[in-house]
Amino acid sequence: MSGELDFEGPASYVGRSVSRPNARRLAEGRGQYVDDIVLPRMLHVAFVRSPHAHARILSIDTSRAERMPGVRRVATGADIARICKPYVGVLTHLAGMRSPPQHPLALEVARWQGEPVVAVAAESRAEAEDACEAVEIAWQELPAALDAERALEPGATVIHAEFGDNLCFRRVVDTGGVDEAFAGAAAVVEDTLSFGRHTGVTLEPRSMLADYNAAEESLTAYHSGQSPHMMQAILASRLGLDEHRVRIVCRDVGGSFGIKIHIYGDEMAACALSIMLRRPVKFVADRHESFLSDIHARDHRVRARLAADREGNVLALEIDDLTGVGPYSMYPRSSAVECNQVLGLTGGPYRHKRYRATGTVVFQNKNPMSQYRAVGHPIATAVAEHMIDRAARALALDPADMRRRNLIPDDAYPCQSPSGMRFEQLSHHACLEKLVALMDYPRLRAGQAALRAQGVHRGIGLASFIEVTNPSPMFYGVGGARIAAQDGCTMRLDASGAIIAATGVTEQGQGTETMIAQIAATVLGVQMSCVKVLTGDTDKVPYGGGTWASRAAGIGGEAVLQAGLALKKNILEVGARILKTDAGSLDIADGRVVKRGTSEGLSLTELARIVYYRGNELPADFQPELVVTRHYRVKDYPFVFTNGAQGCLAEIDPETGFVRVLKMWCVDDCGRVINPKLVEEQIRGGIVQGLGGALTEHCRYDERGQLLNCTMADYLVPMAGEMPDIEVAHIQTPTRTSLLGAKGAGEAGTGGAPGALMNAVNDALAAFGARVTSQPITPDVVLAALGKI
Amino acid sequence: MKAPRFAYARPATLEGALALLAAHGEEARVLAGGQSLVAMLNLRVAAPRVLVDINRVPGLGEVALGESCVRIGALARHAELERSELVARHLPLLARAVRHIAHPAIRNRGTFGGSCALADPAAELPACALALGAKLVLRGARGERRVAAGEFFRGLYETALEAGELLVAAEFPLPGPASASAFGELARRHGDYALVGLAAYAQRDGPALRDVRLAFFGVADRPVLAARAAAVLEGRRVDEATLARAVAALDLEPRGDLHASAATRRRLAGVLLERVVKELAQ
Amino acid sequence: MNDAQEALDIELEVNGEHVRRRVEARRSLADFLRQDLGLTGTHLGCEHGACGACTVRVDGAIARSCLMLAVQADGARIETIEGLSDAGAIAELQNAFVLANALQCGYCTPGMLIAAQALLEADPQPSRDRIREFLAGNYCRCTGYQSIVDAVASVAAHRAARGPR
Known part of the structure; x- marks a missing residue:
């Protein structure tokens, strides 16, 4: 054929x-985005959200709100729970994972600031918001478990008493032989790296317009989402409707990046309200509640160690990843996949045989965290690439040569990583060589030295990466989630x-x-x-x-x-x-x-x-x-891996700690390229998204669990003024798992950029004997590394 | 994120505006450019009963050259200051600072008076007013009064404006031929409020600086003059040693926040001082 | 309008059409355009002036329609993406955006185009840095901005090559 x-x-x-x-x-x-759709008799819903990170609801008085102009219904968690069954965000193939049943609106206890508690449906969104201010809730504030590092300590506040502690998931990968490899190594480098919480900030906020037709017992949900059949199955099963009588329509979607692939209580409540009121109900999150309720992402603390011999061959890698995921694991994809991916992907481009990785996922009283573009990839790549550069420096090797020595040879496939990832055919060396040619790497290095003499401090960073694409049923289906592969x-x-x-x-x-x-x-x-x-x-x-x-x-x-x-x-x-x-x-x-x-x-x-x-x-x-x-469906592999390499040129101002990214390069191998321009734009957009998390984006909580930056003036997304031009080139290794030969390209940019950037910053800081190990790389972080504050 | 209910009035005269402000007292807020106020309304962090829209009060938007001052009307838009030849010639500091305010669409609406009356401690224009020794012209039912910028900015979003009073203009003394100004700010992104900013003014006296005024913003609850650092520079030639002493004399006590720690801000203030004063001396 | 009122009658020109409506004082211009007039090409991304998605032209100058009240637009001339598209006023930019794939999800695009138009009016031959600076108030999560800069630069270059009309 x-x-x-x-x-x-x-x-x-x-x-x-x-x-x-x-x-x-x-x-x-x-x-036509969801908010553009207007249906006859449509109501608008707004939510009263928990002002506390952790608090018991003593009483709710909705009487004043119910009398406000335009208000058609004020619904508490108990009201919604009569319509909507709870859900549990665990995947059975992630052994030992646990999370309690979650309701759309908090019932007795609210477990993060921003958790929806009361829904108000009114003739206009403004009237619904007016009435929200009139809902009176008596709270008993409870101690909050916020710091992931302390979540498992004895005496820590336990968020779900039935579990006895705050552990959500733990996994250990161990090839054996790690300790022996470290004992015999010529060079051992180690560091603790941290990655801040950030979030997706889709420009179109999460939106759901639910239109229940009582006569047909049918529900049409206009959803800003990226997985219509998954939503259909979930809405039907949670709301007690026939699946074939639930129709999900996703017209234009104003960005998603994984944010809109989860089940959110406010969206479920909008559907329940439509059933209760027998008329269309629209929910469009405003930006403030987006920050409080759209899933957050990352938030990892990784301890890493790498052992190498005198020639620079990596002998072993060890990581310990800790991540706090909020009070519930998100349904239906769970909040443990990111950590699982970090364990699976870290060091994946390299040919070492010894690997030990521990992943710990804990509950905390913060907004739930889950899958966001390039799930786990930025962490895995930044950690491994940082350690590779550290080892190269310790052994006085050029970072490009260090990678040449250690990347899996392009003729070694099919093969398997120490973490058990199976690779069909990758092209790390071809990508790296094309990248260094594209960057004119030797000239950049020469220029760097010349500029340093003039007091200009530039750094060059490289990052080789793998990317999970084309998932088979082994991703979700095997774990019991009704998500088609x-x-x-x-x-x-x-x-x-x-x-x-x-x-x-x-x-x-x-x-x-x-x-x-x-x-x-x-x-x-x-x-x-x-x-x-x-x-x-x-x-x-x-x-x-x-x-x-x-x-x-x-x-x-x-x-x-x-x-x-x-x-x-x-x-x-x-x-x-x-x-x-x-x-x-x-x-x-x-x-x-x-x-x-x-x-x-x-x-x-x-x-x-x-x-x-x-x-x-x-x-x-x-x-x-x-x-x-x-x-x-993909049959031969759990995922079809792709790979690539990124380069970054950044300049630091050692006086102010400011970092300016001057240029990025990426060579990506996503198999057969169907539309080069579209692939390049996926890479570029992805890189900028990765740079955002690595430089400026950070969900900051205070000691009481209050999110401090809920506006776009305080949460800093990357804008045109600071972002660099990005050069993209392709290597094409079509996958033989399909006739088309195409693999994915959506995660590559975001997955690789934070590692490339951090290496560039550290390359520049090396002149001062300093390095950064936490993201976002703010002036605070750089100045502290330089010992200037 | 919809604004709470309020009533709106759009007086056609200054007297009408003052009458409305007098009638509604603390329950009224003045709507000028609205680039901060309407955002605050949408976020429901401001909930006035009455908005008094002064945009159609005639005469409030003028930028005029007087005998001894440049008078900038409260309704002068940032974009107008950016384009104004008068401002460029006589108040180059203002011309420079205004380009750092947010973005073009915001500058088309935002006003000089609104920025001063809001008194955001990280805003550029209040610091410029302070550096240049401007007087703010306030009009109330009982007449007009002038308040020096140093007295006008009282704290976080706090000014000398009393209930019923309207900021109608600012008067900037005409700088002499030897005067110099320089401006710098450090922001993570173009158009953001600065982590630290500095509007500086001095008279050049040969290689030395006199009448040095260093108005920092983003480091306190209002724009502040770094008097001790200025005193170090006063009458001296600007060299590395003097600059270092001036930096050491900086007595700012910025607070840390989301965007930078107190220590970072202190350091950035010193860096800015060196960079801006060097420029001032050139 | 010397008395304070919670709802007011306004008259204005929107995309060349005369419009009369009664609006709540608290209604933003953006909500008025979207909900009262059905001009849904003006998008709401933040409602506090930070994202630029709601950018429209008010009396020929770009403004955030989320930071203006509808009543403030009384007597004004408003242009939105719909009017500018139908009039062909930004056709070159739109073509360039499509060619350069300077949009993905399209949510920022109307605001971005209207800002870009204002830039080229003010500065017909902007450098890439100038384009980035001018558009720095318009958030795009999808593209990474480079293709947007390319598109605007290509229109400027094309106009320069063509010479003044």
Whole structure:
């Protein structure tokens, strides 16, 4: 079959940087985000949220709020709990993991500042907010467990009494032989690294418009999300509805990055209210409550040790990761996956055999933490790359040479990491060599020395990384979560001759629909403009997982390719009957079914016309089938790993501690590149997201568990003024797990940038005998490292 | 995040505005550019009963050259100060500082008077007013009074404005031919409130500086003059040794917050002093 | 409007059309455009003036519509992404944004385009640094900004090559 596919030829859209057809609509402000949708009799909901990190609800008086203008319902946790069953955010394959049942609104005890407690539905959001101020809650403040380091100490406040302590999950990976390797090492380096909490700050806040139709017992939920079928299964099961009577519609989504892939109490409560009130209820988080309730991410303390021999060969790596995840593990993906990923990924690019890793996940009275873009990757990469650079410095080796010596050779695949990750085929050396050429690394090094003499302190950082993409059922499904790893595509040839491709993967701006149209047009031999792509509607697309963990191109794209091949076969069968030849002699080129090597044939429009209107012209014993569905799942590997390398040039001001990123480079190998421009933009956006967490973004709590920065004036996202230009190049190692050969590219930028940046900063600081080990790298951090404060 | 209910009035005259302020007293707030106030309303950290919108009061937006001063009307927008030739010629410090305020869309609406009346301790313009010895012109039912910038800024979001009074203008003394000014601030991102900023003014006397005024912002509950450091510089040639002594004489006691510790702020203030004063002396 | 009122009648021009409405005093211009007029291309990202998604033109100058009250727009001339698109006023920038893939989710895009238009009006040949500085008040989580800078720079370069019209 693959002989049919020509991705290199002039007719292929695959491999070309075509523009996104849906971009123009967005550029004219004609997108449709949830808040843009207005339904008849629609109400707006706002929430009273816990002002305390940990407090018992003694009483709730809603009477004054109920009498406020425009108010239609004030619902407490108990009211919502009558409609919505609780949920538990554990995955069974993460052995020993635990988390208690969670309700949409706090029942007796609120466990983080910002946890929703009372919902008010009113004619307008302003009126709902007015009434929230009139809800009177008597609180008994409880001691809060905030510091992850102390969460397991004897005497610590236990957040869930039934568990006896605050442990959520613990895992140890040990290859054995670690202590022996350290004992015999020429160089041992160790450090404790910390990574601050940050959050996604999707520009479109989380949004849910729930429209319950009592007569049908059906619920239509317009959701700003990235996994419609997952939401369908969860809403149905928690709200007691038939799954097929729950429809999730995700139209335009204003950024997600993993933020909108979880179940949030406020969104569930909006759905419950719609059922209670038998009318549409809209919830759109405002920015303040986004900071208090959108999942946070990272927040790790990692102790790391690395052993190397005299030549610089890494002998062993040991890490101990501690992370605090808030009072509940998020449902349904859990809050333990990030730590699990840190254990699995750290040091993954390198060929050492000895590895020991301990991961500890604890509960705390802060906003829940869970999967956010590049889950675990930035931590794993920054830790390993920091240790590699430390070892290189200790042995007086150039960081690039240190990596050359230790990266898994490109001809050593398939192989397995010490943590058990299976690699099909990676290209670390090819990526690194291309990166150093792209950066003109020797010239940068020479320039660095010259500038240092002039008092300009620049640093060069490298980071080699692996990236989890194309997850198989081993990611979630095996753990009992109803999140599809397979995905489907239903493709049809319409009566007009247009190709309609409906897919379970979703578009959040990455270019999913474009990528799918490119594959469909290429496989079918039609113009891309003839292809229409449908996404984000459980009533209209095949059952699938949505877009996360860089699965849309690799998994969704392969389903499209397979559907396209099947539809093409069916079309050629029809063509063969009409042209009175055998299908094997036919092909589709430029929208026409032709005899191979000739232009003789008929257009798809004409073929469709005959099928749909003039079936009488076809043989009586032949039934054309111009709608096909194909599915795809990754079978051979738990994940299809990709890899790449990033470089960073940064300048520090040793007087002020300010860091300026001057330039970033990335060479990424995501297998077959369907649209180079879209991949590059994923990398660039991802890098800036990674730089944000590494430089400025930080959710800061005070000693009472109050989040101090709940506005965009105080939580510093990266803006255009400070961000560098980023050069991106590709290495292509198509995966053999699919015909398409595509792997993901969504996490690579975010995963690698914090490590590359920290290495660049430390490269600059090395002139002062200083180094930083915590992110974000603020002036406080740099000046403290320099001993200047 | 919707503003609480309030009533809105838009007087067409200064007298009308003062009458409204007198009538509503503490329950009223003046709406000028709104670039801070409306955000505070949306966040429900401000909840006045009445907003008195002064945007259509005539005459409040003028920037005019008087005999001995430049008068900047309270409603002069930041973008107007940025473009004003008068400001560029006579108050280059202000012209420079205003470009650091937020972003173009904010500067199109935000006003000089609003910035001063809000008295955010990290704001640029109050520090400039302090450095340049401006007087704030306040109008109330009982007439007009002038308050020196050093007296006007009293604390965190606190000024000498009394209930019923309106800030109508500021008068900046015309600097002499030997006067110099320099400005610097350190912010993590372009347009953010600075971690530390410095608006500096002096008279050049050959290689020496006189009448040195170093107005720091972001280091206290209001813009503050670093008098001891200025005294070190007074009448001296600016060299490394003098600068080091001036830095050592800085007696600021900034507080730490989300964005920088007290120690970092103290250090940054010293760095800024060196950099800005060097420029001042050039 | 010498008396303080909680709801007021306003008249203004929006995208060239005359509009009369009665609005609550507390209604922001952004909510007025979105909810009263259905102009949903003006997006709300923060409602405290920090993200730039709600940027519109008020009497020809860019402003945050979340930081203006609708009543303050009484008598004003407002232009939103819808009007600017329909008039072809920013067609070059829109084309450049699509070509450079200077948008992903599209939520920041209307505000970004309107800010970019204002930049090119003020400074027809901005450097890349100047573009970054001017757009520093508009948050984009998706692109990393470089493609936006590329798009704006390409329009400036194209206009320079074409010469004044």
